[in-house]
Structure formats: structure tokens, C-alpha cells
Amino acid sequence: MTDVEYHRSRYDVPKAKGFMGVSYPVLIVCLLVVSILFALLIFFLQQSKFKLKEFNYVDESVEVELVEPVPPPPPPPPPPPPP
Known part of the structure; x- marks a missing residue:
């Protein structure tokens, strides 16, 4: 026979x-787990x-000579007159 539950x-x-409701x-x-986690968090934040x-900003610039820009080219010549 089977046992009765x-x-x-x-x-x-x-x-x-x-x-x-919790044993x-x-x-x-x-x-304990929560206390250990809080202790680790506090330890980490204190460390x-x-x-x-x-x-440390260091000026490592190079000596540069400023040259004037080239002047613009002259305007084009006018068109030839019509014949």
C-alpha cells in the first residue's frame, strides 16, 4: 500500500x-547580507x-613668424568692345 500524505x-x-510573515x-x-553590502559601500566611498x-599646463608653443597674406589679384580686363 502507498503511504498516506x-x-x-x-x-x-x-x-x-x-x-x-518571514521566518x-x-x-x-x-x-546580514544587506548589512555587509552597506558596509562594503561605505568602505568604498571612504576609500x-x-x-x-x-x-599641469605647459606652454609648448613654437616660434612662428606671421607673414602678410598675398594681395588679391588685379581685376580682369574689361571685355573688348563689340565690332
Whole structure:
């Protein structure tokens, strides 16, 4: 014969569900995980120093002689008169 499975009756006493319907071991594990993540976040933010990046500007220009531009060409000659 097969074993009979016991199903809870709706009239049985309800199981204790813990805090807000979550069992206590699950609640403790979740709190530990969240606490560790917050600790890592705070550690990361404290380690990263928010410093202003300093730029060292060096003038590396080349000596250039400015030359006057070439004058424009003269206007074209007028057309020849008609014959």
C-alpha cells in the first residue's frame, strides 16, 4: 500500500510565520547580507578620495613668424568692345 500524505486542514492551528510573515532564519540572513553590502559601500566611498585633478599646463608653443597674406589679384580686363 502507498503511504498516506497528511494534508493540513484549514482548522489546524496556523504555523508561526515570524516577523511580517518571514521566518526568523531568512530574516537574519537577509539582514546580514544587506548589512555587509552597506558596509562594503561605505568602505568604498571612504576609500575613494574625491580630489580635484590638478592639471599641469605647459606652454609648448613654437616660434612662428606671421607673414602678410598675398594681395588679391588685379581685376580682369574689361571685355573688348563689340565690332
